[in-house]
Amino acid sequence: MRFDIFTLFPGIFEGPLRESMIKRAIDAGLLNVQLHNIRDYAAGKHQVTDDYPYGGGGGMVMKPEPVFAAVESVLGIREQGSGSGDQDTDYQSPVTNHQFPIPIILLTPQGRVFNQSIAYELAQYDRVALICGRYEGFDERIREHLASDEISIGDFVLTGGELAALVVLDAVIRLKPGALGDPEGASDDSHASGLLEYPHYTRPPEFRGWGVPEVLLSGDHAKVDRWRREQALRRTWLRRPDMLTAVELSKADRAFLDTLRQAPDE
């Protein structure tokens, strides 16, 4: 899978791309990350990428020309806009009108809030473009006429889209077969199945007087599976009851949740 990342600060990606799962995915040929410095596409001696907002106010706004030029050039999109004689073929979102196969995603706190199902959705694509904002954000015409999607990584404001792009990239690429050491690793994760994951324990069996649940040492796989399912249900019920309304529950799951409701402390 290829990620084209458009940024004014490509150096931010250096460390994260050279470590751990992302590095292994790159080395294994599962992931190809191409960083594109938006400044390289800015015209003029000073290669200016931002300007004052019309209407006044503080902060700077990312100019449309370098962002359009970078994305159109790298992705091979024909130049669009009313000035290019294309008025009759109104430029719509490249993905939603199914004319362009690569999602062009703006990272913005105003986008749809990223979650595991959006990660699965993006993992279906062979190629994804991520555009990182800075300053007060993007000139609105970038959002209206270039992007096909807008993603926020949460209800808070970062200084730039680079960390958000890394969050999206990490969450998506670990879903690709072969990216994790354990091929089943992602399927039990919190949110993958609609529940929070069950608790984990490792050696030693006793640490400072705190033990490990007996069932995990029993070697009985059916019992371990049931215990894990119940712990996942319990944890989700305690911490994220909203998630239980969306998940498919078996008869046994429902019975277990009923016992929890009747005796929550047991």
Ligand SMILES: C[S@@+](CC[C@H](N)C(=O)[O-])C[C@H]1O[C@@H](n2cnc3c(N)ncnc32)[C@H](O)[C@@H]1O
């Ligand atoms: C300081 S923010 C601009 C925020 C903008 N003035 C607003 O209120 O919507 C600069 C850039 O950081 C990125 N960013 C900030 N918070 C983000 C979030 N929660 N998710 C994704 N990107 C974010 C975006 O690319 C944004 O253009």
